[in-house]
């Protein structure tokens with residue numbers, strides 16, 4: 437990524453305005469958003485051969501903090517630096533992400549820092565979560581029973597005449613640097629939407645919300661809903677499933693000509709904790725597809741019947 441995009445506003449200590457403006461950030465995708473114990477939000481997007489951090493006190497004004505994890509820190513990777521996700525645990529920060537070596541097969545790993553701004557250091561000469569196949573989009577869920585899970589995607593692999601990706605879950609060991617037990621397959625593309633067909637059947641970018649004992653496993657996948665990529669969810673009473681897709685998926689789609697490819701999101705709460713926000717990327721130009729992306733933010737919520745909804749995408 438080049439200079440800080442013009443849409444990135446300076447941080448402010450004044451009272452937050454009641455609105456935000458889309459796009460939140462240009463030349464960025466796959467936002468991982470951390471609400472940290474220092475009272476700030478940190479956003480970590482995909483954007484080149486490094487991971488940069490942006491901070492905000494109010495989800496409206498954002499400041500560029502600089503490079504949080506340099507590509508040079510990863511001796512084993514030189515491409516596909518994708519989808520960072522940071523969690524805070526006992527005063528340390530853990531950045532999960534995927535990256536690939538010359539073979540182009542993405543692997544998940546984790547780097548550690550004393551600050552949400554980095555620098556994040558990688559503790560090994562190799563990726564820490566090598567499942568022997570291409571894997572991307574780690575999302576870390578800290579359950580209230582003390583267990584921590586990593587949801588991730590087995591990246592596009594050949595199945596008959598097409599490629600598809602599947603969502604898995606694995607419990608993490610207490611040090612967060614390895615998995616405990618065998619990963620479990622949670623969702624194939626046909627379990628995400630009514631029908632899945634075509635040469636590329638995505639099912640990726642997972643995110644988990646837990647409310648009133650229900651686990652909402654959100655994801656981005658193909659659908660026949662006007663555009664090829666949208667956000668939906670499935671629910672379960674257990675973190676490890678089985679998950680049942682929501683009948684009225686998608687909950688975030690792109691019905692406009694000006695925007696498409698709404699997906700790979702994070703969910704975070706407003707500073708007062710009363711509202712939920714979804715931060716996601718869109719394709720700037722439908723003709724260019726995923727090659728040109730930017731970040732949006734919109735309000736979302738849980739309806740009285742327990743279903744998720746998004747008030748968006750909004751264009752400004």
Ligand code: FUB
Pocket residue numbers: 465466482518519572573640641700726
């Ligand atoms: O940005 C690279 C990849 O594209 C992500 O890992 C996927 O989720 C998709 O957004």
